Amino acid sequence: xxxxxxxIARNLSVSSATVSLALSGKGRVSRDMxxxxxAEARRIGYAPNQMGKALRTGRSTIIGLVLPDVGNPLFxxxxxxxxxxxxxxxxxxxxxxxxxxAQTQDRAVQRLVDFGSDGILVIPRKGTRIGSSDxxxxxxxxxTSPLNIVSADHHxxxxxxxxxxxxxxxxxxxxxxGSSASLVQRTRVEGMQSAADGAEVTxxxxxxxxxxxxxxxxxxxxxxxxxSDLMAVQVLTELGAAGLRVPQDVSLVGFDDLDVGQMIRxxxxxxxxxxxxxxxxxxxxxxxxxxxxxRPKDDVVPMHLVQxxxxxxxxxxxxxx
Amino acid sequence: xxxxxxxIARNLSVSSATVSLALSGKGRVSRDMxxxxxAEARRIGYAPNQMGKALRTGRSTIIGLVLPDVGNPLFxxxxxxxxxxxxxxxxxxxxxxxxxxAQTQDRAVQRLVDFGSDGILVIPRKGTRIGSSDxxxxxxxxxTSPLNIVSADHHxxxxxxxxxxxxxxxxxxxxxxGSSASLVQRTRVEGMQSAADGAEVTxxxxxxxxxxxxxxxxxxxxxxxxxSDLMAVQVLTELGAAGLRVPQDVSLVGFDDLDVGQMIRxxxxxxxxxxxxxxxxxxxxxxxxxxxxxRPKDDVVPMHLVQxxxxxxxxxxxxxx
DNA sequence: GCGGCTTGCTTAATCGTTTAACCTTAGGCG
DNA sequence: CGCCTAAGGTTAAACGATTAAGCAAGCCGC
Numbered sequence: 026x027x028x029x030x031x032x033i034a035r036n037l038s039v040s041s042a043t044v045s046l047a048l049s050g051k052g053r054v055s056r057d058m059x060x061x062x063x064a065e066a067r068r069i070g071y072a073p074n075q076m077g078k079a080l081r082t083g084r085s086t087i088i089g090l091v092l093p094d095v096g097n098p099l100f101x102x103x104x105x106x107x108x109x110x111x112x113x114x115x116x117x118x119x120x121x122x123x124x125x126x127a128q129t130q131d132r133a134v135q136r137l138v139d140f141g142s143d144g145i146l147v148i149p150r151k152g153t154r155i156g157s158s159d160x161x162x163x164x165x166x167x168x169t170s171p172l173n174i175v176s177a178d179h180h181x182x183x184x185x186x187x188x189x190x191x192x193x194x195x196x197x198x199x200x201x202x203g204s205s206a207s208l209v210q211r212t213r214v215e216g217m218q219s220a221a222d223g224a225e226v227t228x229x230x231x232x233x234x235x236x237x238x239x240x241x242x243x244x245x246x247x248x249x250x251x252x253s254d255l256m257a258v259q260v261l262t263e264l265g266a267a268g269l270r271v272p273q274d275v276s277l278v279g280f281d282d283l284d285v286g287q288m289i290r291x292x293x294x295x296x297x298x299x300x301x302x303x304x305x306x307x308x309x310x311x312x313x314x315x316x317x318x319x320r321p322k323d324d325v326v327p328m329h330l331v332q333x334x335x336x337x338x339x340x341x342x343x344x345x346x
Numbered sequence: 347x348x349x350x351x352x353x354i355a356r357n358l359s360v361s362s363a364t365v366s367l368a369l370s371g372k373g374r375v376s377r378d379m380x381x382x383x384x385a386e387a388r389r390i391g392y393a394p395n396q397m398g399k400a401l402r403t404g405r406s407t408i409i410g411l412v413l414p415d416v417g418n419p420l421f422x423x424x425x426x427x428x429x430x431x432x433x434x435x436x437x438x439x440x441x442x443x444x445x446x447x448a449q450t451q452d453r454a455v456q457r458l459v460d461f462g463s464d465g466i467l468v469i470p471r472k473g474t475r476i477g478s479s480d481x482x483x484x485x486x487x488x489x490t491s492p493l494n495i496v497s498a499d500h501h502x503x504x505x506x507x508x509x510x511x512x513x514x515x516x517x518x519x520x521x522x523x524g525s526s527a528s529l530v531q532r533t534r535v536e537g538m539q540s541a542a543d544g545a546e547v548t549x550x551x552x553x554x555x556x557x558x559x560x561x562x563x564x565x566x567x568x569x570x571x572x573x574s575d576l577m578a579v580q581v582l583t584e585l586g587a588a589g590l591r592v593p594q595d596v597s598l599v600g601f602d603d604l605d606v607g608q609m610i611r612x613x614x615x616x617x618x619x620x621x622x623x624x625x626x627x628x629x630x631x632x633x634x635x636x637x638x639x640x641r642p643k644d645d646v647v648p649m650h651l652v653q654x655x656x657x658x659x660x661x662x663x664x665x666x667x
Numbered sequence: 668g669c670g671g672c673t674t675g676c677t678t679a680a681t682c683g684t685t686t687a688a689c690c691t692t693a694g695g696c697g
Numbered sequence: 698c699g700c701c702t703a704a705g706g707t708t709a710a711a712c713g714a715t716t717a718a719g720c721a722a723g724c725c726g727c
Binding site (some may be wrong): 350351352362363366367370372373394395397398399400401404426 | 673
């Protein structure tokens with residue numbers, strides 16, 4: 026079947042210990058021997074059996090990833106960067122879905138532990154906290170969240186969105202949050218408010234009440250900032266159906282830089298995160314913990330503004346109807 | 347540390363062979379013994395060490411999943427159903443990303459194999475084919491694709507979309523495909539054409555040329571069918587910017603039933619797949635192969651129409667400008 | 668010339684589980 | 698009563714890798 030360590034040993038008439046030592050570069054092995062072992066390993070296409078290795082070392086080089094429910098549309102990019110980062114460090118990523126319910130989330134963690142994961146990375150569902158387990162666990166959420174290891178700077182991102190609108194002269198800004206139960210979204214909204222700089226910024230939570238957006242625009246709102254691109258698309262189409270134009274009648278900025286933002290006309294201005302960076306740092310931190318390091322300090326990665334077509338300078342004197 | 351099999355054995359003063367046999371229900375063990383073992387296992391919270399088990403049995407109970415690039419927006423649901431189905435059968439899911447390039451795809455497969463996966467499930471990038479490896483491999487693509495095991499009935503789905511429009515009286519239908527390089531999308535378009543039933547169905551591939559959609563509508567097109575919700579959203583917003591109304595001026599139906607379809611106003615009529623069903627069957631088939639079964643025959647799961655607000659009866663006599 | 672150090676390799680134990688083969692006891696039966 | 702069988706265990710050998718400990722040979726210095 027698949028070539029094993031002892032095949033190399035037999036072919037070279039040495040002990041398997043020597044081969045192992047040679048390949049790992051750990052023990053005292055002659056330079057010559059190392060080369061011969063490596064050559065033979067390549068020749069027969071040797072790849073170490075992870076199970077044997079894991080059993081002996083107690084390390085599976087597998088990281089468990091617990092995903093929030095599918096609803097989160099920026100999960101794919103997140104997952105991708107995490108897998109990529111893990112791969113670069115030689116780790117595999119085992120995934121579990123925590124569908125709905127916080128209790129299932131803990132079960133998912135448990136399953137991953139049972140499979141021998143060396144560490145667990147959790148992107149929690151909004152409003153849940155994860156019970157700490159006995160193996161290294163890291164969370165990607167927000168700085169105030171327990172076990173958090175890295176997060177996007179949602180506060181700064183929110184500020185970025187509103188500051189952009191302020192710079193364009195907007196004085197009456199509507200700020201639309203999806204769910205006030207989400208820590209991330211609350212933080213984004215707080216960031217938005219923090220950049221008000223004298224402008225009138227009113228907040229609406231979609232899970233609490235559904236504002237009549239076209240009406241608000243007719244009452245003088247000149248710009249809308251949402252906490253998600255999906256909501257921005259909803260707003261855009263709703264305004265379109267009501268005969269209002271973006272960005273001529275009202276400016277709009279989204280959040281998350283989803284693909285859909287580039288598809289719609291006009292293209293959506295939005296605030297983006299570097300998922301790659303977050304994934305990389307989360308994995309780096311987690312692996313550090315696995316290797317006996319201390320839990321790294323919270324790491325916050327900044328967001329950036331993506332200027333496209335939905336937010337423009339307010340037309341002079343057009344702010345009062 | 348973690349309780350192991352031998353802990354149970356010691357506590358009960360029996361051999362670990364007995365414990366193993368009792369837990370698996372395989373050998374000749376007295377009813378009484380089985381119960382005592384199970385009780386003790388629960389008491390100390392025993393969970394078998396997957397590495398030890400895998401090493402001995404040659405089965406890791408891990409399935410490798412190779413994902414296409416992130417672009418595919420229905421991937422999250424797919425991944426979820428696959429993970430769920432695997433979990434139900436006691437399997438873990440190890441993921442690898444095949445970013446871009448077919449070569450990377452094979453490397454991803456190799457990585458998963460090296461990690462000890464018992465089988466590999468691939469959702470290929472459009473236009474790539476995967477090299478068969480030495481372990482059971484299944485593909486979710488289209489019936490004509492090699493190694494394919496299960497797929498959505500894209501042809502029937504396409505037919506469903508156009509038939510729906512035909513039933514509403516539409517005679518001039520524009521059919522919008524994303525990329526003619528994608529087997530899936532070609533199949534959808536073929537399905538659409540097959541349901542023309544005498545109507546005029548013209549096809550445009552977005553990767554080849556960008557049609558002036560508002561112009562086409564003014565020339566008499568009364569309905570548009572796209573091969574993806576994302577494109578439908580693009581069309582919808584483009585029409586909106588041009589002052590045309592959906593569905594009053596033109597009907598629209600998308601594909602994939604993405605979340606964004608429910609966010610936009612009006613809500614998007616579309617054709618949906620049962621990702622759950624596909625995931626379930628793919629995993630079931632793959633596990634059957636792992637257990638020595640033959641490669642199951644291609645399995646095709648039907649799509650369904652999701653009627654929402656963007657496709658309505660054509661207004662009588664409004665079909666000619 | 669001999670104890671001690673270094674070098675380079677080998678021996679063998681070990682990780683936790685499974686499972687073929689064996690052993691012991693007891694019951695059935697002619 | 699003794700033989701055969703079955704039931705219910707146990708022993709021990711794997712699976713494939715790592716690694717502490719050991720050992721032989723060579724070299725050094727005094």
